[in-house]
Amino acid sequence: MNFLEEKILSEGTVKQGNILKIDNFLNHQIDIGIMRQIANELKQRFSGVEVNKILTIEASGIAIATMLGHLYEVTVVFAKKSETVNSTDDKYISQAYSFTHKQMNSVFVSKPYLHPTDRVLIVDDFLADGQAVHALIDLVHQAGGEVAGIGIAVEKGQQKGGKILREEGYRLESIAIIEDMDWQTQTIRFRQQR
Ligand code: 5GP
DSSP, X not given: OOHHHHHHHHHOEEETTTEEEOIIIIISSOOHXXXXXXXXXXXXXXXXXXXXXXXXXXXXXXXXXXHHHHHHTOEEEEEEEESOOOOOTTEEEEEEEETTTTEEEEEEEEGGGOOTTOEEEEEEEEESSSHHHHHHHHHHHHTTOEXXXXXXXXXXXXXXXXXXXXXXXXXXXXXXXXXXXXXTTTEEEEOOOO
C-alpha cells in the first residue's frame, strides 16, 4: 500500500452517495507533508515528460498544483468556476457538471494565462466521472496548447472518468485508485498498481 492509500484508510470516511471525505488532510485542512509526497510522486511518475505549465481547478486542486509547480519551477494556473459567466470575451470557457454539488458549472481561464506553446500537466484532487478534467483539457485545446499528462491524487475507479481518459489516449497517473468502497461498513479497497 502506498502513503496515500494508508492515509485514506486511517483518516478518510466514506459517505453515502459514493463520496470519500478526506477533509482532514486535503479538502479542508491541508497536510503539507502529504501534499509534498503527492507532488513528489507525480513528478516522479511524469519523469521524462516535458511540462511548462500546471493547470488545475479551484479549490482543492490548488494545493497539489502549487507544490508541483514549485518542483517543476513552472507557473500554476487554476480554472475558476461559476454557475454563469457573463462576458465571453478574453476567457476560454468550458462546462463541467459538479459531482459533489450536483450542478453545471462554467469553468474558465483568462486568455493571457494559456498559450499555444503550453505543454500542460493537469492535476486535481479527485477523478470521478471526468467532468472537471475534460473541461480543463478543453480549455488547453481552445488555447492551442498540448496536454502533457493528467495527475490525480484519488481516482474513484468505480466511476467512468479514468477509463474514458485512458481510452482517449491521455497519460493518466492516479496515486490511489479506489476499486470500491462501502459507507455502511466503512471499507475501502484499492486497485493494485504496478
Ligand atoms: P468529476 O468531475 O471527475 O466527475 O469529479 C471530480 C471532482 O469532483 C473533483 O474536482 C472533486 O472536487 C469532486 N469529487 C468527486 N468525487 C469526490 C469524492 O468522493 N470526494 C470529494 N471530496 N470530492 C469529490
